[in-house]
Amino acid sequence: MKRRFVRRLVPLVAAIAALTAIPTASVAQGGTPPRPPGPHRQFAVGPQYDSTHVYVEPGTEQAFAASWVATFGGTTIGPNATQVTPTPSRTLSELIISPVGTLSVFDYTTPVPHPFGTERTGWLVTDLDEAVRAARADGAAVTVAPFADPIGRDAVVQFPGGINAQLYVHTTPPSYPGLASVPENRLYLSPDSVGAFLRSYLAFTRGRVVSDDRRADGAAIGLPGTTYRLLRLTSGFGTTTVAVTDGHLPHPFGRELTGYGVPDLGATLKRAAGAGASVLWGPVRAGGRDSAMVRFPGGYIAEIHTDR
Numbered sequence: 001m002k003r004r005f006v007r008r009l010v011p012l013v014a015a016i017a018a019l020t021a022i023p024t025a026s027v028a029q030g031g032t033p034p035r036p037p038g039p040h041r042q043f044a045v046g047p048q049y050d051s052t053h054v055y056v057e058p059g060t061e062q063a064f065a066a067s068w069v070a071t072f073g074g075t076t077i078g079p080n081a082t083q084v085t086p087t088p089s090r091t092l093s094e095l096i097i098s099p100v101g102t103l104s105v106f107d108y109t110t111p112v113p114h115p116f117g118t119e120r121t122g123w124l125v126t127d128l129d130e131a132v133r134a135a136r137a138d139g140a141a142v143t144v145a146p147f148a149d150p151i152g153r154d155a156v157v158q159f160p161g162g163i164n165a166q167l168y169v170h171t172t173p174p175s176y177p178g179l180a181s182v183p184e185n186r187l188y189l190s191p192d193s194v195g196a197f198l199r200s201y202l203a204f205t206r207g208r209v210v211s212d213d214r215r216a217d218g219a220a221i222g223l224p225g226t227t228y229r230l231l232r233l234t235s236g237f238g239t240t241t242v243a244v245t246d247g248h249l250p251h252p253f254g255r256e257l258t259g260y261g262v263p264d265l266g267a268t269l270k271r272a273a274g275a276g277a278s279v280l281w282g283p284v285r286a287g288g289r290d291s292a293m294v295r296f297p298g299g300y301i302a303e304i305h306t307d308r
Contacts, residue, residue, distance in 0.1 A: 042206050043131045043167075044236025048176045049124035051095070051102040052183070052258045053166065055117050056298030061092050061107035063276065064298035070275035071268060071296075072260070074098030079107070084154075086147035087113045097176055100260040101183035107298075115143055119156050119164040120257045121185060123237055128153050128169045135167075139200035159204075160196035161189045181261035181307045185240040188254045191229075194244050198231075207235030216243075217286035222250040222293075230287070252280050252293055252301045261307030265290045268304055272296070 044050075056064050065076050078094035084106070092107040104122055106112075125131040132142055135157040143164065144156035152170040159165070189197055202208065210232040218226030221243055229244035241259065262268045265283055272294050273279070280301065282292030291305035 040130075040134045040137075040206075041126070042236050043123075043125040043127065043134065044205065045124045045126060046178075046236070047182045047238035048097075048102055048179050049174060050237050051104040051122045053119055053122055054103050054105045054257075054298075054300045055112065056105060056107050056300060058107060058109070060298035061094055061105055064296055064300060065094055065096055065105060067272070067275040067277055067297050068096055068098065068103065071272040071277065072098045072100050072262075079105075081109075082150055084149050085113045085116050086144065089113050089116075099180035100262065101179065101258060102176060115156065115164070119166045122154075122166040122168050124174070125167050125169060128155060128167055131155075131167050132157070135204050138203040139196065140204060159200050161187070161193035163187055163189075163197065163201070182238050183261070184259035184303075185238065186256055186259050186303060187240060187242045188247075188249065189242055189244055190247060191244055194229075194231075194242065197242075201240075202233065202235075205233075205235035205237050207233050207237070207240070210234050210239075213287070219284045220286035220291060221245070221253045222281055223248075224284070252295070256293060256301045256303045259291075259303035259305055261305055263307055265292065265304060265306050269294070272304075 054064070061079055068074070069076065074097050076094055076096050079092040080094070081090060082093050083089055084091060084093055088110075089108065089112065090110045092109065094105040094107075096103040096105060128146055132146060132155050136142060140157045140159045142155060143158045144154075146153055146155040149168075151172070152168055154166055154168045156164055156166050198209075213230045215227040216230035218224060218228055221228065231242040231244070233240040233242065269279055269283065269292055277294050277296045280293045280295050283290045284292070289306045291303060293301060294304055295301050
């Protein structure tokens with residue numbers, strides 16, 4: 001009878017040990033017990049409030065803004081000399097509100113404090129502190145803790161794969177017009193990092209995978225005659241394309257942050273060239289659309305494509 005009881009007890013003890021081992025180890029290392037990502041409310045406000053962060057070469061902010069507006073249309077707010085980081089710095093800051101996307105432009109007159117300049121986008125969220133907590137729970141790292149800026153509060157988070165995004169709220173909620181086309185956040189990831197990225201990014205954004213093409217035409221990323229994996233995602237923060245590659249990319253692919261959809265690519269490229277921009281690649285046709293890579297004054301590189 002005693003032997004039978006022991007045989008039944010051993011599996012139970014092992015199961016209890018397995019359930020408690022990880023949290024106990026985590027606390028012993030000074031952290032908190034991990035918890036799986038859970039559902040949370042939608043933090044996105046709208047894609048017109050999600051700006052690409054453009055760091056231009058010193059002294060070129062006005063040339064860049066003029067070129068962009070001449071190419072796509074839109075309006076500007078600024079420039080204003082201000083400090084937008086938690087440690088001392090100075091930048092000319094300008095907001096461009098265009099039909100194809102919103103841009104936050106920074107022309108620094110001091111060195112840029114680390115890690116600023118590595119974030120790709122600024123996302124307006126409904127609640128900054130709750131969004132930061134949710135990002136952590138969903139597997140992102142908070143690389144810049146919440147801080148105050150002249151018009152609100154901000155934080156920077158990093159998703160697996162090294163993808164940085166700035167979260168922000170304004171003291172006075174902004175009001176921007178809707179977009180003619182929603183821009184694409186363009187990411188390049190390795191096969192080793194894409195799985196962890198998708199789990200974290202989709203959980204936080206409450207997004208979904210629209211398509212997953214494992215044999216996309218490499219001409220779209222400067223590699224005609226090859227294929228790569230291309231994922232398209234959507235969420236309240238807009239659209240995201242993820243190119244999964246071996247990292248053997250020709251310049252300038254991987255340097256662009258955002259892709260912009262237009263009804264007539266040829267006409268757009270003509271306007272861009274007349275406004276001081278230069279075409280670095282294309283136009284090429286791949287995946288059912290035409291696209292090109294364009295460098296604007298100040299060094300900003302953008303992908304421009306026909307809007308399907």
